[in-house]
Structures are given as structure tokens and as C-alpha cells.
Amino acid sequence: MNEKYLNNTSVLISSIFTLLLLVSFGFAEEAMDSDKQDSTGVTNEFSNLPKDDTCISCHIEEEEMPEGFNENDIHMQAGLSCVGCHGGDNTIDDEDEAMDEENGFVGVPDREEIPALCGKCHSSIEFMRDYQPRIATDQVEQYYTSIHGEKFKQGDENVATCISCHSSHGIMPATDPRSTVYALSVPGTCKSCHSDKDYMADYNIPTDQYEKYAASVHGEALLDREDTGAPACNDCHGNHGTTPPGVASLAHVCGSCHVQNEEYFSQTQMAKEFAEDEMHACLECHGNHAVAKPTDDMVGIGEDAICMECHDVDEDGYFAADSIHIMLTQITAAYDSALSKLEEVKIIGMDDVEIGFLLQDAHQDIIHSRTLVHTFDPQRVKEKADVALKNSRDAIKLGIKELDDYDTRRMGLGVATLFITVLAIALFFKIRYIEEEQEKNKL
Amino acid sequence: MNSKLFNWIDERFNISPLIDFMKHKEVPVHKHSIWYYMGGVTLFLFIVQVLTGILLLLYYQPGVDSAYESVRFLMTKVNFGWLFRQIHGWAANMMIFFIFLHMFSVFFTRAYQKPRELTWITGMFLMFVAMGAGFSGYLLPWNELAFFATKVGTDITGAVPVVGNMMKVLLRGGEDVTGATLSRFYAFHVALIPAIMTLLLGLHLTFVQRQGMHEPDHFKKALKKKVIPFFPNFILRDALLWLIVINILLYLAVFFPWELGLKADAFAPAPDGIKPEWYFMFMFQTLKYIPAHVWFIEGEVLGVLGFGLIALIWVLVPFWEIKIKPGTKFRPMNVIGAIGVIYIIVLTVVGYMV
């Protein structure tokens, strides 16, 4: 009893000790972390700015730097300091004198002056040439053709101007990942106004584009996988001349990446009829902002089939849709079963290289077959689908051959084992015979 | 015809005495005779290892970029490549298994006693070297499991006091398990270890042939000793057993093939269930049970030193054996041996269950 008590106490003491040890270790680690932070330390802000610019030196001292100021701003980097837009004289120490209207000081530019203010330099190739000879100078011109620009001209004070997207004091080129107009940042930049219900209230347009886009195949590629090749808002709507693509241009917008789909579609009877009825080419089936990864069930006569929204049972289109759907299902099923064969072959350690190659081909053929759906011609789909089917089936055959070979090994084993077993039995009798003879000789 | 050839050779090399020697050498027959065959099977498996090893060498290419690929190539593109790799893998495991059987049968029949002390010692060293062969060969396909098992295995070497770190670096050919380790293990596996084994095996077999088979106590006392000639009777029985072993080997190679696994990636996280080869399992498992610190010694150091000490004691068994008076029922050596066997079996099983 006593001993047990003693044991319990010692356990208790040792666990408290361990706990203390752990805690102190935790602290030590924390201390080390903060040390690290100190040693890497944030560099002194604004250390790269010109020291002899009185605007900057004074505003830093007064801690009145504008919101969102970034010393890497391209204008700041190119030597165009505060006075470039705000006027005044940055060589004069005296505050009042430096910011005197007589010295050209304008202060915060009026909103309605902004496009013109930026355009003063950016619309002049003579001026811009010194900085970037191949830069475009049509941004302001384009801007006035955009929905933003048109409303701006009408005196709308809410619409985006240059600074809405490019920011005021942190402007960087679109290729700079820190920029508000960098490919990955564009959706967020547009969203800041377009997803704001109150802000957009007067315009009578939806505010769920970002939400839809973010969940779409494009949004997933751009925002989640950070694939800068995927389209952001401006890739379909344009940059400075931003406007919703119309019936005529939509197919071309999508076709700028999905070339073959557009090519096939534009040659069809359906394309003509769509145009006559003022229906958007790609959008009718795929949607716009929410465009999802297409499935094989989108074509056909099933519940999810879009074809059936227009086509009636027993129409030509009905049969075409059905046969295309059957082909697509067939080739994916064949491909999937070939894939599982490949897996089987891999696991048992047989040769899978050739099967892999066939499946690579089959995969390409399936992609192409799906693209050919846009011809709405079962015959053309069939040509490619047959190739896909053949490649998958060849892969399956090869897989079966490998699996068979694996079994033949067992057959081979049977032959070898048979010989060895017979040999063993014969040897057994030989030994017995020899020993019998030896016994006889002894006697 | 046969006798002509024999005479021709005999005339030149005088081999008749050798044959006579073998013919007159006798092998006792009694209830424990089966254990006489364990060494022979081990020898046979060693020969299988040498032959299949040579075959594998024809296609194997050591090196981080080629080791795994060449084994994969061997398995998929080379005719019967899979067979020889599987036989090599299975025969290795069976060889170690039969070494254990051989060693314990010798221990329990007390065949290590005078005058066979050196036979026992060479045998023990053969066992250690064979385990080294298994350990080094395991890494050669350069797959994930082998990579991490080698990492853990060589890490344990580092726990040896004073010289441990040096040994670890020497084994690994650097601070970490890298391509340099692979090159070293390759050299150990195909050159150094086979050479040492051949040498030790030569001694071991010479000793056995010179001294003849050991007779257990009960046999020594028997009035009528039943014996068979070593040649041809015993040799033929050996051959019979070898044939059975080949069959088992082929069966295992075809029906329970070793996986190739995934290629080793030094930067990948260690996969679950890294296990050493089964013959290291009991040691590996023991190290797990030793607390991090025992008194003032680190647990791992204690474990490594402990096993080192036990190995040394085991090697020296012929010199400290606890002798008993004739007629005593209690045999302390059997108890020690039984504890050893049970310990190894239990911890190995536990190691695979957990």
C-alpha cells in the first residue's frame, strides 16, 4: 500500500517536472522565434526615396504620406515625383511657398480631371517614347469608348477612372506581381466595385460575377492554381476599353484560346442560326462567368443534356446528340478500364511503358473527340472517337498480355517444379537403393 | 569411360585419398540428425546467391539516377530478370533464416564445445557478415523503403560511443544517405562481403571436414552407433534437401514477389511503416522499448552497447559455457538459448504487429 502511494507520488512529481520542462522549452522556442524576427528586421521604410525632395522629406516627417503609398511606384522610380501630378515646387523648404498655387500647386486632382491628367503624358508618344519606346498611348482614347468612360463623360462620379484600377500612389506595370493589375490581382481589383451591392445599386447589373468566376474553371485555374495563362476579367472584357462582349464578338473572345472549338462551331448550321436569333455562341451552353469544366453529359438526350433545351425528340439534332453522347461515354469508359489495367500491371511490376504511351495517345484523342462535338456532326466525332477507342482497347489488350505473361511465369514454374520434384523423388529412391545395397554388402 | 577419366585425373592430382577420406567420414544417425543438414542448406543458398548475384550484376547499374531504373528495366525488359531478382531476394532471406536455425541447433546440441570453438566463432562471424550482406543489398534497388530503412539503420550505428559517428560517416560515405552511400553499399555487397564470406566459409568448412560431425552426448553413450558414410549417402541426402529448397524458393519467387516500390526521394517525407529486414526486427523493436534515458546513458546508446555485448558473449560461448554434472536434469545453457529464441521470436512478431 505504502509502496504504491510512493509510486504515485513519484509519477506525479516526474510528470510535473516534465510539464515544466516542456513549458520552458516552449518559451525558449518562442524567444528564439522573436530573435529571428529581430535579426531579419524590417528595413527602414522609405529609405530609397530621394532625400532632397522637400515634399517627401516633409511628409515623412509629419507622417502624412498618402494612403497606399509604395516607394516602388513606377513614377517614383522613373523620377516623376509628387510634383509631377500635384504640382508645387519640391526644392523649396518652406511649406507654404512650396505648395503655393503660384508655384503650380494643384493639390488633390479633381476626379473629373483624372483621365486627362494621366493622358497628359500617357497619350503622348513623344513624351512616353523617352521611357518606353514601344508603349501604347491609346489608353485614354480607349477608356472613353468603354462603359466606364461613357458614363464618366456623362458625369457619373462612381465609375472607374484610371486610378480605380491602377491605384494612385502604388502604380506598377501589369507584369509586376505587386501591381493591382497583375493577372492574378485583376479579379480582386474589379471585384472591389463590382461585387459591392450598394455601390452597384444604381446600375442594375448583377454583382455575383466574381463569386461565379472564382468557382469557374477559369477562376479555379487563375486564383487557386495561380496559372497566369488562365483568363482574368480583362482577357474577355478588355482593359481600358472594357465592355461586355456582344453576340458578334463572343465566339471570338472564347476562340482566342479555344481555337478549334470556335473553328468547328463557326462552320456549323447552328452558328448561323444562333447569329440570326441573336444568341450568344458559346454562352448558350457553357455560360459566362460561371463556366464549368464541361462534362460528357452536357451533350446527349439525358437530364443534364443542354441539347434538349432546344431540340425535340425525333429531330435530327436529337439523334445526333444521342449518338455523340454514346460515343463519348464509350471512349471514356474504355479509357478508364485501360487505366485500371495499367495500374494493375504497374503494381505487379510488369512492363507498363507501352501501355502508358497508348493511353497518352488515347487521352489526346478523347480531348480531340470532345472538341469535335462542336461540329455537331456524329460522323466527324466518330472518326476521332474510333481512334481513341482503338488506342484504349490496344492498351487493354497489352495490359491483358502483360497479366497473361505474369501467369505464364507460373506455368513455367510448374514445368521446373515438376522436373525438380521428379528428380527429388528419384534421388530418394536412389538413396534407398544405395543403402539397401550397402546393407546387403555388409551382411 | 568414367573410370578412365577418373584415373587420368587421379594419376595427376592424386585425389583418391580425398575420396577415401569422404567415404570413410561418417555421419551419425540419431533423432537430432536433421540439424546436420542446416549448414548444408545455408551453403547451397550461398551458392545460389553468388550465381544469381553475378547474373544481376550484368544489368544492375549503381547510381542515384540509374539504380532504380536499372532494376525496373531488369524486371520488365530482361528475359527472366524478374525471376533472378526474386530468387536473389528470397534466397537471401532464406539463407539468413537457415543460418539462425543452424546456429541455434549447434547451440542447443552444444556442438561448439572443444575442439570446435573456432568453427563456432567463424560461423558466428559468417552470420554477422551475412546480415551485413542483407543490409547492404536491401539499399541497392534505391527505392523509398530501402532508402529510409538504411537511414534509420545507419543512424543507429551513430549511437555507438566515441567511434559511432565516425562509423556512421564511413558507412554512409558522408553525413547523410546519398548516392555516395549507394556506391559504398554496392562495393560492400558485391566485392567486400562476398570475399570475406568466401574466406570465412573456406575456414568453416575445412574445420568441419577435419573434425568430422559432432556427436551429441546421448549418441556418444549409445552402445550401437548408427552411422552413414558422408559420401555418397549424406551428400545425396543433402542434394535431396537442396532440391526441396529450390522448389520452395521458386514457389516463393513466383507467388510472393518482392515489390519494387517507388523510387527513393531524399526530400520526400518518410513513408509510413518503415521496417527493417525481418532479421533486424527484434533489435529494432528493442530499441523502441528502451526509454530515452536510462540513468545517465542515452537509451539508444544503451541498446546498441547491449546488443554489442550480447553478440560478443554469444561469440565466446565455448569459453564460458556453464558445465553441468552428468545426470543433472537442469540445463542452464538450454534455458539461456530458449530465452534467446523466445525473445527473438516475440519481438519480431510484435514488431510486425505494431
Add this chain to the structure above:
Amino acid sequence: MGISRKKFIDYILGGSLLGWLGSTLYPVLAYLKPPKVPEVNVNSVNAGMLTDFSINSSKILKFGRIPVILIRKDSGELRAFEATCTHLDCIVQYKRDEKQIYCACHNGRYDLHGLNISGPPPRPLVQFDVNVIRDEIVVSKPKPV
């Protein structure tokens, strides 16, 4: 009787011994015969005769597990690149009219140095070495720099 039994055993013994030797030697000999692809690491692949490969054309080769596109330019010069588009996993093609490497999936384009010049591809194609040895085209892995 004794003699015939002895002979019987000897025949069986000899026969099965031969069978066993055969079933051991056959795998060994088959093993020694070099396989069709004699090497593990495919470092180079034969792409056929230069004379059979017309100017301004291309073909896809199998390079181990990697597809490779071999192009013969107008000048007769040969270039080879990994054929998998760096964007997603489509196989690129050579556009004879545009003199560009083109990926049909998302309109990706590469120049004849494998450089991504338009569309979504984020990286250039990996270039392979091409040599012509006695009129035979040999494509090989780029040597590590």
C-alpha cells in the same frame, strides 16, 4: 529384378536431371540475351533516316516515357523538343504554314527554339539534342549544364 530397378531409377534420375538442367539453363541463357532495348536509361533514340524525313515537317518520337517532337526546318536543320505542352498536358504539333510549334488545346505557341511566345504556356519546351550520324537521326537528352 534388382538390376532393372537400379536402371529404372537411374533413367528417371538422369532424365529429370536433364530436364532440370534444361529448365535452369534456359532462363539463364534467355537472360543473357540482350533485350530489345539494350539500355536502362534511354539517353538517345534513333529517329530514322534523314533522307526519309522531308523538309518543313515533324514527327513525334517516344523517348522513354516522354513524347518528343522532332522538327525539320525549311533550312534542313533539325530540332527536337519535349512534346508535352507546358500549360496543361496536351501534345504540341508543328504548324507547317506558320513555322511555329502549336498547342491546339488553348492556342499556345512556341517558336522553333521552344520558347513560349503566346497563349497560356508558362515555360519554354525542353530542348533535346539532335545529331545526324551516317544519315541516321539520333535524338538525345540535353546534357546537364
